[in-house]
Amino acid sequence: MILAALCVYILIQLAIAVWASRRMSTHTDYLVAGRKLGFWAVGISVFATWFGGETMMGSTATIADEGLAGARAEPVGYALCLIVAALLVAGRLRAAGYLTLADFFRDRFGGRAEIASAMVSIPTSIIWAAAQLLALASIIAVASDIPVGWALVGASLLVIAYTLLGGLLGDVVTDILQSLVVLAGLVILTITLFGRAGGVEEALALIDPAQLVLIAPGESWIERLDAFAIPILGSIVAQEMIARFLGAKSAKIAVRGGLMAGGLYLLVGCFPILFGLVGPGLGFDPAAGDLFLPNLALDLLPSALFVVFAGALFSAVLSTVDSALLAVSGLATQNLYSRVRTDASAAEKLLAARGFTVLAGLLAYLVATTGETIYGLVELASSLGSAGLLVSLLIGLHSRFGGEWSALCALASGLLAIWLGDFVFGIPGAFMASILAALAGYVLAGLALPAKLVKAG
Incomplete structure (x- = not known):
């Protein structure tokens, strides 16, 4: 039943992507949704993009294993990143009418800087997409007993097809649906978690005080500073987020949407912390790694409710991974391909953008097979070249x-x-x-x- 429900959910996502594909005639429509996004669309979409596999699964697993010291990025670090980006970056970039971050480098610093910035940004987005593919594969493996390796193949093919069809418009529309499903899933699991513990007070009493220490044993001040700087500063330049700002109807909407996303992330990001702190006290094994949260949900929830939560996990990850693939596609099409094919038509650029989406998905799959954890890949993506x-x-x-x-x-x-x-x-x-x-x-x-x-x- 769980697998069948996930298949139905996937079909709904693909149907939305097909609907969106019929509303695209240029690569601008594909990459920034024709610049038609309003306040709620920008805010919810930025939140959904950030609230992905590393938040739902990666940080929960790390907190369960290492306590708060292992995942200080969540939720404060990345929420502050969204707020800082909204205040310092969003409005100015949207007012200039860019399609990508590298467009700014072209206009401000010249053609060589444009190419260099695109070449630095692309690997980061591929690594981030790989982290989300690992999360998707973990969900499929738990829901179906399919080996993680084969689940990773299936997840990669699904994400490539979904992103290939829908572009940013399909992504934003599904982000709104996915955010509602995510919130419902988190609330359901929280209520069930408290019920298993015997109440709220009893659940909080299960938390080992050693888990609440923010400083890792033997950690120096520079390591502590680095742990906070990576999420706050490292992702301000992420094309995945910037694309939403650039798709806004105006600079003012871009700023306000980013601020709303930061506040929403700070609020909803507290749920995974709760799961990571209370779960071990209920007997769930932190050594399960990225499967810790799916295993916890599978044990606590009856099948019908686990379907909702599995859909929530799936939603959180899917809304992030397709954003990463679109980021690669935008940079490769706008700032690399278009410099070689200066006379390319709108139809050719749209075709190229979709082709680069497929290539990005294949490369992300290869990175995901390296054996890294979800959280480890996200940290690498946040620091590499930023x-x-x-x-x-x-x-x-x-x-x-x-x-x-x-x-x-x-x-x-x-x-x-x-x-x-x-x-x-x-x-x-x-x-x-x-x-x-x-x-x-x-x-x-x-x-x-x-x-x-x-x-x-």
Whole structure:
């Protein structure tokens, strides 16, 4: 029954995607929904995009295993990210009429910076999509007893087909439906969790005080700072979020929608924390990893209610993974393909965008097979290459200091620092070090090659 219900749910999502596909004639329709999104559409869609597998499953599993110290990103870190992005980025980018973040780099820093920023952003979105595919595969495996490996194949094919058809418009429409299902599923599981414990007070009494410590044993201040900086700063430049801002009807709607999304995320993001803290006290094994939450729900809920919760999990993940694939498609089509095919027609660009969606899905599947956890992949996506993008965006958007070489040096310095700090030497605070390196690269290049390289606009 569970598997059949999920199949019906999937068919509904695909039907919406088919409906949306009939309302697209250009790649602008496909990538930013024709810039027709209102306040509620922007807010709920940004929330649904952020509230994905890493929140529902990854952070729950990490909290169950390590306590609050293992997942400080949720919900405060990513909620603050949405709020900061809304205040500092959303309005200005939407007012300029861009399709992607790399469009800003083109207009502010030049063509080489545009290509470099797209090449840095694309791997991040692929890794993020891979994390969501792992989450989808875990849900399918628990609901059907299909091995995770085959479930991953099925999840990848489903997501590719869904995103290929619906684009951002289909994504936004289903986001509204999916958010309602997510909220219903979380409330149902919370009530059942309290019922199993014997009441609210009894459930809270099951929490081990050691789980409530925010500081990991032996953690230095720089590691602590890094743990908060990655979610707050690392995702401000995410194309998945920026696409929603750019699809808004106006700059004002983009800002207000982003603020609403941040508040909603902060509220709803408390549910997974509760599951991760109380679940082990009820005897659920934290060693189950990413399957901790699906296993908890399967045990606590009768079949009919588990169908609702499985749909909620599925909704949260699906609304995120297709956004990541669209992010890759937008950057590849608008900022790479269109530079080679300068005379491409609207129909050709739409075809190219859909082709890049398929390619992104296949690459995300390959990354998902590497054996990383959901939460680990999300942390990697948030830190990889984002330092140079962040420094260049914030300085370039709010001042006229620095030109093309400033952006290029910031991107190169940030990448080099995160590679050396995280992957070669494993030093604490590698992400903050990459931001400082990117800032130094930007400033030094800006002083050596001043304002004449800054484009007007």
